[in-house]
Amino acid sequence: MEWQNGMVAVLDALGVSQYDDAQIERFLVNRSLSSYLLGEKAVSMGLSKPTKLVSQFIFNDTVAIGFARGENVSNAIMFKEFATLLRRLMADSLVTGIAYRGAISSGRFVVDSEPNDIAIMGQPVSDAAEWYNKAEWAGIMATPRTSYLIRSVASTELTALSRFLVEYDVPLKQDASRRLFVVNWPVEFTPLHPHRPEISEGPPERKISRLLERSMSAPEAVHKLRNTREFATIVLGSSEVPRTSV
Numbered sequence: 001m002e003w004q005n006g007m008v009a010v011l012d013a014l015g016v017s018q019y020d021d022a023q024i025e026r027f028l029v030n031r032s033l034s035s036y037l038l039g040e041k042a043v044s045m046g047l048s049k050p051t052k053l054v055s056q057f058i059f060n061d062t063v064a065i066g067f068a069r070g071e072n073v074s075n076a077i078m079f080k081e082f083a084t085l086l087r088r089l090m091a092d093s094l095v096t097g098i099a100y101r102g103a104i105s106s107g108r109f110v111v112d113s114e115p116n117d118i119a120i121m122g123q124p125v126s127d128a129a130e131w132y133n134k135a136e137w138a139g140i141m142a143t144p145r146t147s148y149l150i151r152s153v154a155s156t157e158l159t160a161l162s163r164f165l166v167e168y169d170v171p172l173k174q175d176a177s178r179r180l181f182v183v184n185w186p187v188e189f190t191p192l193h194p195h196r197p198e199i200s201e202g203p204p205e206r207k208i209s210r211l212l213e214r215s216m217s218a219p220e221a222v223h224k225l226r227n228t229r230e231f232a233t234i235v236l237g238s239s240e241v242p243r244t245s246v
Contacts, residue, residue, distance in 0.1 A: 001110060001111070001112045002110065002111055002112075003108055003109070003110045003122075004066065004068040004069070004108070004109060004110070004111065005068070005069045005107070005108055006066065006067045006068040006069040006078065006082075006106065006109070007066075007067045007069075007078065007079075007082045007104055007105065007106045007124065007146075008064065008065065008066050008067070008104065008105055008106075008107075008109055008120065008122070008124040008125050008127075008128050009063075009064070009065040009067075009082075009086060009102055009103070009104045009128060009140065010062065010063075010064050010102050010103055010125070010128040010129045010132040011062065011063045011064075011065070011100040011101065011102030011132060011140065012061050012062045012063075012100070012101055012102060012132060012133055013027065013031070013061045013062075013063075013093075013098050013099065013100055014099045014100070014101055014138055014215070014216060014221060014224065015099070015215075015216065015217075015218045015221060016060070016061035017061065018218055026097070027097075027098065030093075030096035030097055030098055031058070031063075031093075031096075031098060055068075055111050055113065055120065057118055057119070057120050062132075063100075063102075064120050064125065064128075065085075065086075066109055066111055066120050067081070067082045067085070074157075075149065075150075075153055076153045076157040076158075076160075076161060078106070079150055079153070079161060079164070079165060080160075080161060080164050080165075082104065083161075083164035083165050083183050083184070084164055086104070086140050086183045086185070087164065087183050087184060087185040087187065087188050088188060090138075090139070090140065090183065090185035090188070091185060091188035091189060094138075094208075094211040094212065094215055095211060097214055097215050098215060099138035099212065099215035099216050099228075100138060100139075100140065101132070101133065101135055101137065101138050101139060101140075101224075102128070102132040102133075102140045102141075103127075103128045103129075103130075103131035103132040103134075103135075103140065103141050103142070103143050104128055104140060104141070104142050104143070104146060104183070105123075105124035105125075105127035105128040105131075105142070105143045105145065105146045106124055106146050106149060107122065107123045107124040107127070108122055108123065108124070109121065109122030109123070109124050109125055110122055124146075127143045127145055127146070128143060130143070131143045131144075134172050134173055135170050135171065135172055135173075136171045136172060136173055136223055136224050136227050137170070137171055137224050137227040137228045137231060138212065138215070138216060138224060138225075138228045139170075139182055139183065139185065139228060139231060140182060140183040140185070141168075141170050141180045141181070141182045141183075142165070142180055142181040142182065143180075144178070144180065146181070147167075147179075147180040147181045150165060150181045151167075151181070162184070163184060163187060164183070164184055165181045165182065165183060165184060166181065166182060166184045166235060166238075167179060167180070167181055167182075168180065168181075168182045168231060168234075168235075170182060171227045182231075184235060186204065186208060186231070186232040186235050186236050187235070187236075189204040189207050189208055190204050190236070204232075204236055205232065205233055205236060208229070208232045209229055209232075212225055212228055212229060212232075213225070216228070
């Protein structure tokens with residue numbers, strides 16, 4: 001059992017509850033691939049101990065991810081690193097047919113990863129769990145408390161964070177909305193990725209729309225699909241969001 005400072009994401013895969021047996025098996029394979037790619041991304045970012053820095057806990061269609069803060073790491077760098085991992089997870093998951101919705105929070109959490117007992121608990125877990133399924137879209141938002149912390153970062157650092165986190169009026173259930181920081185995952189589709197033709201070919205808006213249609217094909221997902229497309233279009237068209245990736 002180990003207490004850590006850092007960030008937590010709670011995500012659910014949209015539409016999985018309606019899957020048949022064959023779709024469930026395909027989903028599990030694709031989710032394993034996305035998890036593997038998340039670890040590879042952590043290594044490529046220079047996070048030398050991804051098994052300690054990034055912990056994943058999976059139950060049915062829900063994933064909890066714990067990200068331990070490195071030593072002498074500022075809030076701005078912590079936000080950037082975690083958002084970088086999550087935007088890559090969103091892109092890789094969409095390519096494999098999985099659309100995630102969720103929330104992130106920051107604070108102290110405890111990881112208990114005994115062989116027969118895996119758990120993650122703490123205030124940021126509860127905070128993210130309260131908000132992860134409130135949005136009507138595919139995307140990852142910061143909770144109101146965490147959005148306040150992100151907003152408190154120095155203005156110069158906040159500008160640099162726009163490639164990773166952007167403020168947006170998140171569409172919520174019951175036709176409500178709230179202005180929160182959200183992971184800027186559409187930017188993952190703008191650079192060339194020659195090893196991933198699903199990402200590298202065509203205009204980013206078209207690529208994203210095609211992948212969303214495949215991942216959110218259920219009739220009840222029409223509203224979420226429209227909201228997600230609108231977010232991607234607005235973010236990719238914003239002059240404040242450079243079309244580059246790290």
